[in-house]
Structure formats: structure tokens, C-alpha cells
Amino acid sequence: MDTGLTEGERTAPRGGSHALGTRVHGGRLLRFGRWCRRHPRATWAASLAFAGSALFLCFLREAQTYSLVSDPAGQALQAWQMWHGNPLLRGWWLGDVSFYTVELPLNAVVEMIVGLGPAEVSTSAALVYTAVVLLGALVARGRARGWEGIARALLAAGIMLAPSSVLGTQVLLGGPDHVGTMIPVLLVFLVLDRAPERYWVPVVMGVLLTWAQVNDTQATFAAASAVVVACGLRACAEVARRKRPPRDRWYDVSLVAAALVSVGVAHLIVSQIHAAGGFYLPTPKNGLGFVSVNNLPTQSWATVYCLLILFGADFIGQAMGTSAVFALLHLAGFSLGFWSLWLGVRGFLSRTDRVTQAVTAGAVIILAAGAFGMYMEPVTGAHEIIPVLPFCAVLAGRLLGGRLVALRLEPVLAAGLAVMVAALAYNDVQPTAAPAHSQLAAWLEAHNLTSGLAGFWESNITTLDSGGLVRVRAVTMGGTTAEPYETDASWYNPAVSRANFIVSYLGSTDLEPVEPTVAQARFGAPARVYHFEDYTIMVYNYNLLTRLTVPTGPWLGFQPG
Numbered sequence: 005m006d007t008g009l010t011e012g013e014r015t016a017p018r019g020g021s022h023a024l025g026t027r028v029h030g031g032r033l034l035r036f037g038r039w040c041r042r043h044p045r046a047t048w049a050a051s052l053a054f055a056g057s058a059l060f061l062c063f064l065r066e067a068q069t070y071s072l073v074s075d076p077a078g079q080a081l082q083a084w085q086m087w088h089g090n091p092l093l094r095g096w097w098l099g100d101v102s103f104y105t106v107e108l109p110l111n112a113v114v115e116m117i118v119g120l121g122p123a124e125v126s127t128s129a130a131l132v133y134t135a136v137v138l139l140g141a142l143v144a145r146g147r148a149r150g151w152e153g154i155a156r157a158l159l160a161a162g163i164m165l166a167p168s169s170v171l172g173t174q175v176l177l178g179g180p181d182h183v184g185t186m187i188p189v190l191l192v193f194l195v196l197d198r199a200p201e202r203y204w205v206p207v208v209m210g211v212l213l214t215w216a217q218v219n220d221t222q223a224t225f226a227a228a229s230a231v232v233v234a235c236g237l238r239a240c241a242e243v244a245r246r247k248r249p250p251r252d253r254w255y256d257v258s259l260v261a262a263a264l265v266s267v268g269v270a271h272l273i274v275s276q277i278h279a280a281g282g283f284y285l286p287t288p289k290n291g292l293g294f295v296s297v298n299n300l301p302t303q304s305w306a307t308v309y310c311l312l313i314l315f316g317a318d319f320i321g322q323a324m325g326t327s328a329v330f331a332l333l334h335l336a337g338f339s340l341g342f343w344s345l346w347l348g349v350r351g352f353l354s355r356t357d358r359v360t361q362a363v364t365a366g367a368v369i370i371l372a373a374g375a376f377g378m379y380m381e382p383v384t385g386a387h388e389i390i391p392v393l394p395f396c397a398v399l400a401g402r403l404l405g406g407r408l409v410a411l412r413l414e415p416v417l418a419a420g421l422a423v424m425v426a427a428l429a430y431n432d433v434q435p436t437a438a439p440a441h442s443q444l445a446a447w448l449e450a451h452n453l454t455s456g457l458a459g460f461w462e463s464n465i466t467t468l469d470s471g472g473l474v475r476v477r478a479v480t481m482g483g484t485t486a487e488p489y490e491t492d493a494s495w496y497n498p499a500v501s502r503a504n505f506i507v508s509y510l511g512s513t514d515l516e517p518v519e520p521t522v523a524q525a526r527f528g529a530p531a532r533v534y535h536f537e538d539y540t541i542m543v544y545n546y547n548l549l550t551r552l553t554v555p556t557g558p559w560l561g562f563q564p565g
Contacts, residue, residue, distance in 0.1 A: 062428050063130035067125075067126040068126050069173060069431065070437055072439040074465040078490030079179065080115070083107075084120050095493040097283075097286065097488040097490065097492075100286065103219055104277075110184070111125075122442075122469065129183075132183055132187065136190065139194065142157065143190055143363075144156045144397065144398045145157040152409045156406070158405075163337040164394060166316055166334070167431070168313065168316040168331055173431065184219070185216055190394060191212055193398070196259075196358060206258040213227055213262070213267075214273070217271075225366075225373055227263075227366060230366030233365040235259040236260050238358060303380050307389070310382065315396075316331065333427070334427070337397075337420075344403045345368075348360055348367075367392055370392055373388070374389040445469035448466070448474045448476075449470055451534070453505050455503050456474075456475075456476050457479045457505070457506040458478065458506065458507035458518060459512045462507055463478035464478065464490060475495075477495045478491050480515075483506050483517075483526070502549065527544060530542035
């Protein structure tokens with residue numbers, strides 16, 4: 005039998021077994037190394053699969069440390085309806101983002117496996133962020149090979165690797181909220197980087213950009229506008245400098261055209277879904293605009309604070325301890341990200357490639373929208389500038405990864421990765437957090453109260469906590485009016501739905517929470533009143549929906565009487 009050993013190795017004395025084993029294992033490692041060099045694509049695919057599996061498990065555990073609330077619960081209920089016969093989400097009032105082409109389909113697939121419940125939200129969030137980290141690493145790697153390609157990918161992934169244990173988890177792993185939009189956006193940049201200059205590339209780019217914008221209008225600024233700016237300037241520069249023959253300038257012009265067309269097509273698709281009876285996507289109350297001059301200092305500070313949250317460096321206000329130390333160490337990633345952004349801006353018109361220009365333009369556009377727009381607030385505003393994190397990470401990999409290798413600073417990169425892995429491990433050992441109002445869901449189920457009303461922040465999450473066994477619908481105006489936000493109009497139709505109790509919560513953060521006196525003025529004296537912890541549950545002997553005010557509009561599946 006051929007053992008792969010030489011005659012001398014087979015006849016070596018027992019005393020040399022250790023050396024023999026070392027040579028055998030060394031030979032296997034050498035053969036494995038040669039195989040990896042001969043099959044680089046298979047090696048990268050296997051490495052990505054292993055890294056993706058490990059990252060998913062880590063991010064899933066971290067996501068479980070965040071107490072889920074009603075917003076992601078609303079999207080989970082939408083996904084549940086999509087794969088239970090309502091693909092257009094007929095009758096649904098959504099928030100200001102649809103999540104219709106990325107997160108909701110993913111949520112539906114996960115629900116087919118794990119069912120409806122809080123575990124679905126955490127699983128989907130972990131899958132999304134894992135995909136964003138891996139895609140960011142691939143875009144950062146670019147076309148570099150060898151150690152430079154590895155350094156680029158690891159640098160980008162390291163910057164995004166460990167969201168901070170509280171606010172970072174809330175923003176990046178708390179459920180659908182712009183993070184998933186980065187999947188098609190990063191795919192746009194990956195295609196732009198890897199594909200040859202062929203006629204089909206603008207078509208693929210247009211499809212990806214449309215997919216991203218139907219999901220989230222933020223992609224219009226982060227991707228479509230970035231492609232228009234970067235490729236438009238390249239086309240103009242080529243014309244001015246006559247660097248390429250006129251027949252070869254069509255590529256950048258066609259990419260600009262594809263990006264512009266995608267904006268109109270995405271809006272058309274959303275409007276046609278609504279025209280066909282599908283979901284209603286309301287216009288943001290504040291619309292597009294700019295902050296006043298008097299509010300610029302506050303706005304600027306909020307933007308900086310939200311950037312620190314995104315990069316895991318939100319040390320401000322923390323007591324000195326492990327979490328604060330890791331936040332301070334994350335300042336290294338924050339610094340590298342914005343150093344690379346500065347390099348991208350400085351070389352925007354001359355020395356950078358098409359993808360680096362587009363990513364730089366996207367980061368600058370999102371930052372400008374955050375700093376001068378009307379939606380930037382501490383913590384919550386971090387959602388509005390999420391693209392800055394993967395964009396700066398990509399730029400760090402593309403612009404600084406090669407320098408690390410050239411200067412032989414791989415040990416520094418390895419040390420930084422070790423710190424980020426330690427931070428991720430620290431996040432993962434934090435206690436699991438129960439979803440908000442899970443105790444209310446258990447109490448209602450135990451008392452056979454399965455259909456009722458509550459304020460928004462006590463509604464969808466209670467329904468999700470119970471796996472849909474207890475259905476609590478959102479109301480506002482003291483409990484007298486249906487809440488037209490992340491809700492289904494059919495829930496308020498007394499012909500098909502029922503509600504016989506209403507919940508008031510002492511700690512509610514709703515702007516117009518349920519008030520017992522207001523509710524009783526509308527619905528009358530309850531048949532029974534229960535007090536449980538900070539909840540007051542008023543039970544009636546008739547269907548409360550018959551007296552509930554429901555906003556009217558063409559998106560309603562019924563007209564209230």
C-alpha cells in the first residue's frame with residue numbers, strides 16, 4: 005500500500021516517530037498550500053463559507069442581546085402575510101421604507117423554517133449583517149491577489165466586525181432598518197469592479213439599482229446618485245483629456261443612463277404595486293429639506309455621535325469598563341475609515357478607479373444628507389447614515405490594505421483583528437434580552453385574551469412574542485383611532501376582525517398613548533379591569549372596532565362606517 009512515505013521514513017526507528025510525524029504533517033500542509041495556490045477561487049469560496057458561518061453564529065448571539073420592539077415585529081408580520089397569500093401586502097400601511105425586496109423576502113424564508121416569533125427577527129438580522137460584512141470585504145479586496153487581497157478584505161471586515169454591545173447592536177442588528185439595503189448596493193459595486201466593460205453590465209447594474217431602490221429610497225442617494233456622479237465625471241474627464249477613443253467612452257455614459265433610469269423604474273414599480281391594491285408607502289412627514297442655520301451645531305454633533313455608534317466607538321457617556329475600553333479601541337477603525345475617505349476625496353478626480361470613486365461619492369452624499377438634512381438625531385439618526393460604515397470600510401481596504409503589506413504591517417493588522425474578535429466575543433457573552441412586553445403576551449394568553457388594542461410600542465411586538473396567538477393592534481389618540489403605521493387595515497375592519505380589550509401602559513413612549521379615561525369616554529365602562537405590573541387591561545363585552553376611528557384613504561381595503 006502506498007503511504008506517501010519514502011523508504012527511509014517507513015523503516016525509521018521508533019525513537020524517530022515524533023520527527024517522522026512532523027515531516028508527515030508538514031508534507032500535508034505543503035500539499036494543501038500548493039492545492040490552494042492552484043485553486044484560488046475554490047479556496048476563497050471555502051474561506052468565505054467558513055467565515056460566513058462563524059460570523060452568522062456570532063452575530064446571531066449578539067442580536068439576541070437586544071430587546072426587540074414593535075418596528076421589526078411589524079416587518080415580521082408583513083413577511084408572514086407575504087408567504088401566506090398576500091404577496092403585495094394588500095391593505096398594509098408601511099413606514100417610510102418598504103423593505104419589500106430584501107428584508108421581507110428573507111424574513112419570509114426564515115419564518116418558513118423557524119416560524120413566527122422573535123427568533124425569526126434575530127436570525128434574519130444576523131444573516132443580513134453577515135452578508136454585508138462579507139460583501140464589503142469582497143468589494144474591498146477588488147482585483148488584488150495574494151497577501152494584498154487578503155489584507156484588503158480583512159481590513160474592511162475588521163472595521164465592521166464588532167458593533168458596540170448596546171447602541172451598535174440596536175442599529176445594526178435590531179431588525180430591518182437600512183442595513184439590508186447594503187446587500188444590493190454592495191453587489192452593484194462588486195459587479196462594477198469585477199465585470200468587463202461589456203454591453204450587458206449597465207443592464208445588470210440597472211436591475212440591481214432598481215432592486216435596491218424599491219427596497220429603500222436611501223439607495224437612490226447611496227448608490228444611484230453615486231454612480232451618476234462618479235461615472236459622469238469620468239466620462240466628462242475622458243472627453244476633456246481625450247484619454248480614450250470616442251467609441252470607448254460609451255461605457256461610463258451607459259452606466260450613468262442605467263442609474264438614472266433605475267430611479268424612475270423603482271418609483272414606477274412602487275406606484276404600480278399600490279395601484280394594484282398593494283401596500284401604501286407614506287411620504288415622510290418632514291419630506292426632503294435642510295436643517296436651519298440655528299440647528300447646524302446640534303445637527304453636526306448628532307452626526308458625529310451617530311458615526312461613532314456605527315463604528316462601535318460610542319464611548320461618550322459610558323462608565324469606564326470593558327465596554328468603554330473596546331469603544332475606545334474602535335476609534336482605530338473610525339480613524340482608518342475616515343482617513344481612507346479623505347484619500348478617496350483627494351484623489352477623486354485623478355488617481356482612483358471607478359469603484360473607489362463611486363464608493364467615495366456615496367459616502368460623501370450620505371454624510372452630507374445626514375449633516376444638513378432634517379432627520380439626524382442622536383442614536384436614531386445612525387439609521388439614516390448606515391451606508392457610511394461599509395463604504396468607509398471598503399475604502400480602507402482598497403486604499404490602505406496595499407500600504408499595510410508594502411510596509412510589512414501585517415502584524416499590526418493581525419493585532420487589530422484580534423481586538424475586534426475579542427470585542428465581538430465580549431458582545432456575545434452578554435445576557436440574552438427578552439423582547440419588549442413578552443410578559444404582557446404571556447399574561448394575555450394565560451387569560452384567554454387573544455384580540456385587542458394597545459399603543460404602537462405595545463402592539464406588534466406583543467403579537468410577535470406570542471407567535472401570533474395573541475393579536476394586539478396599534479391605536480393612537482388616547483386609544484380611539486387606528487394607527488396608520490406598520491399595520492394592516494383589515495385588522496380594524498369589524499366585519500373580519502375583533503377586539504374586546506384595550507391595554508394602557510404606564511411606561512409607554514408613544515406620542516399619544518392609550519389613556520384609560522379617554523378610552524372609556526369612547527368605548528364606555530369596561531366589563532372588567534385588570535392591573536398587571538404597569539399595564540391596565542380593560543375588557544369589554546363587544547367588538548371595540550365598531551367604535552374605533554379609522555383613517556380613510558384609497559389604500560384601505562374597506563371603508564369604515
